[in-house]
Amino acid sequence: MPKTKSKKIDLDAKKSRHLFYQMLLIRKFEDKAAEEYTKAKIRGFLHLYIGEEAVAVGVIQALTDDDNVLCTYREHGHALARGMDAGAIMAEMYGKQEGCSRGRGGSMHLFDKSINFFGGNAIVAGHLPMAVGMALASKKQKKGNITCCFFGEGAAAEGEFHEAMNLAALWKVPVLFVCENNLYAMGTAIRYSHSVQELEKKGAAYGVESSAVNGMNLMDVIEAANEAVQKVRDNGKPYLLVCNTYRFRAHSMFDAELYRDKKEVEEWKKRDPIPEFQEFLLKQKIITEKEIKKIENQVDSEIQKAVDFAEAGTWEPIDQLTEFVYSENETK
Amino acid sequence: MSQTIKITYREAFKQGLREALQNDDRIFLMGEDVGRYGGAFAVSKGLLQEFGEERIMDVPLSESGFVGAGIGAALAGMKPIVEVMTVNFGLLAMDQIVNNAATLLHMSGGQLNVPVVIRISCGIGQQLAAQHSHSWEPFFAQVPGLVVLSVGTHEDARGMLHTALQSPDPVIIIEYTSMLNLEKEISTDMGAVNITKAKVIKSGKDISIITYGTGVYKCLESADELAAEGIDAEVIDLRVLRPLDEETFLASVAKTHRALIVEDAWRSVSISSEISSRIMEKAFYELDASVKRLCGVEVPIPYPLHLEQASVPQKSDIVKAVKRIINP
CATH class of the missing domain: 3.40.50.920 (Rossmann fold)
Structure with a gap:
């Protein structure tokens, strides 16, 4: 297991509290989603981000509003970190038309164009070529924004990962590939799916600069992400950032977790990024116990509001079933 | 009375392509060997010299990669024409076409339309054997979200691309290599054609x-x-x-x-x-x-x-x- 390094990053108190709030929001939102799933309010596949919060929060804080974000089907955390309304996400998972994708997508397909959040993509590695294309468009349009693409280590075994890395490097486009290595592609451990398990090494084959970071430590992720984003922005070239992390919960709600030892999970839980960051903030006197309590209460109330919003949401009339197959406006 | 000219199916495509590239800066052509080689079937011959490599992009043999990139570029405001050399190689891009291009509008609840045009060579009849002789229009035509055009005439070879590029949604244009050298008369003022009617x-x-x-x-x-x-x-x-x-x-x-x-x-x-x-x-x-x-x-x-x-x-x-x- 990688060691947590102590980092010195200038985070002002306001931003620190905000990031702490986001991590806690993701954690509690996911807990609530699991609860709603057991009540059958949420159906289909539900993939929880619990344990990996530092990655989404640490990377997304480094982006600007104009940057594009593409994620996998384990994307609730990224959507929240990007600023998507928790109610719109919960309503989406309920399948209500007030959801961010009008309920058409569900848990795996959260979209919000207004914040440049492009899914919620559930074909492993299928969104990597799209991310390259978006970055190519930015380059052609001289827009100056970058595209940030999250994927798991399972995706790095797909051909589309390799094609995307090659194209991005060949075309010199501003895309940040963020590999969230949580060690399991569903139930297959990385040692059974990658001949080279230090995934950052895969960058060299394509001339893509890369690095690996302890994804269980927010400060480490922030430092690595800030640096990576700056590089992509400055030189317009791709970068591969591998965040080594771990998911505490099962792959999906259907997973009996036969493939990993409970002790292993318990070991990783000792490195939970949230208490660690909380500890850090307390020690640095950036935050007080009282403020933490206040943040917890705010998070609880935001989540309750999200659930209330989803509950109050409405079902799209069946006579609208065939909408959004083709654009109505033929001259868009 | 309008005049007619004799033109090959290939030349009709090329004229359509050139016109498209002249009309809109957002349009670019990407595909295997479309530039320096002149197009596997010489459809884009000379266009690299005319429009430069930003507009006529040779791509590596990564069908899924570059078709996906075309979809991404379309999402981000460009109007890419992606050429897939042959439909058999096109299968390698089926994930992008079916799972991304055809679904994004729907699963985003109408937020993301994908104005990409994908041109694919297809057909049987040149003794190319089992891996290069296909009529796979039905594969594409099965998928809601795609517009699938089959170019059976020179008028359509000349005019379908123009209209396809106006579409807010992904258009697959199926072209036939066995017809490339076939000459027919078309009207000299032949331009855009309707793409909704038989x-x-x-x-x-x-x-x-x-x-x-x-x-x-x-x-x-x-x-x-x-x-x-x-x-x-x-x-x-x-x-x-x-x-x-x-x-x-x-x-x-x-x-x-x-x-x-x-x-x-x-x-x-x-x-x-x-x-x-x-x-x-x-x-x-x-x-x-x-x-x-x-x-x-x-x-x-x-x-x-x-x-x-x-x-x-x-x-x-x-x-x-x-x-x-x-x-x-």
Whole structure:
């Protein structure tokens, strides 16, 4: 297991509290989603981000509003970190038309164009070529924004990962590939799916600069992400950032977790990024116990509001079933 | 009266491409060997020199990668024309076409439309054997969210791209390599064409021959032969395989009361099976004879010329089939 390094990053108190709030929001939102799933309010596949919060929060804080974000089907955390309304996400998972994708997508397909959040993509590695294309468009349009693409280590075994890395490097486009290595592609451990398990090494084959970071430590992720984003922005070239992390919960709600030892999970839980960051903030006197309590209460109330919003949401009339197959406006 | 010029199917495409590139800076062509090689089938020859490498992009052999990149570029405000060298390689990009291009509008609740145009070479008839001889229009036509065009005439080779580029949604243009050198006369002022309707290419009263792609000229020639024998066949080019324009062929069947559907694609679960079903469902009482189909034989296409020809409907098969329907 990688060691947590102590980092010195200038985070002002306001931003620190905000990031702490986001991590806690993701954690509690996911807990609530699991609860709603057991009540059958949420159906289909539900993939929880619990344990990996530092990655989404640490990377997304480094982006600007104009940057594009593409994620996998384990994307609730990224959507929240990007600023998507928790109610719109919960309503989406309920399948209500007030959801961010009008309920058409569900848990795996959260979209919000207004914040440049492009899914919620559930074909492993299928969104990597799209991310390259978006970055190519930015380059052609001289827009100056970058595209940030999250994927798991399972995706790095797909051909589309390799094609995307090659194209991005060949075309010199501003895309940040963020590999969230949580060690399991569903139930297959990385040692059974990658001949080279230090995934950052895969960058060299394509001339893509890369690095690996302890994804269980927010400060480490922030430092690595800030640096990576700056590089992509400055030189317009791709970068591969591998965040080594771990998911505490099962792959999906259907997973009996036969493939990993409970002790292993318990070991990783000792490195939970949230208490660690909380500890850090307390020690640095950036935050007080009282403020933490206040943040917890705010998070609880935001989540309750999200659930209330989803509950109050409405079902799209069946006579609208065939909408959004083709654009109505033929001259868009 | 407008003047006509003689033009190859290839040149018609090239003119359409050049015009598109001239008209809109957001449009660029990307594909394997489209630039320095001049296009695998010389369709884009000279365009690199004319428009530069930003607009005419050679790409590596990464079908999924560059088709996906085209989709991403379309999402981000560009108007890419992605050329897939042949439909068999196109299978490697099927994930991008089916799972991304065709679904994003729907699963984002209408937020993300994908204005990408994907041109794919297709067809049987050049002794290229089982891995390079395909009529796979049905694969694409099955997918809601795609607009699927089949270029059966020179007018469409010249004009479909223009209209496809106006579409807010992904358009697959199926082109036929076996027709590239074929010369036909088209009007000199030929430009954009409609991409929502099938077309009655030849009007007739005795039977509706419904076809697309390489079937169009074959059926027209068959109709000429039949005319000499006093049979007045109507020929319909479907042109748009999704969403299907059923109005045109149903109206034709209502007029002729007989239908033969001709395609190179394998018979089972094909375009013709869909057309046939719709005629049964919606024009059954118009029929004086059962609907017949001439399709590709269900075999991986073999190399030898005589076996290859026996794999897909020929003009003589069409003539024979029509006569059998009319004089059973």
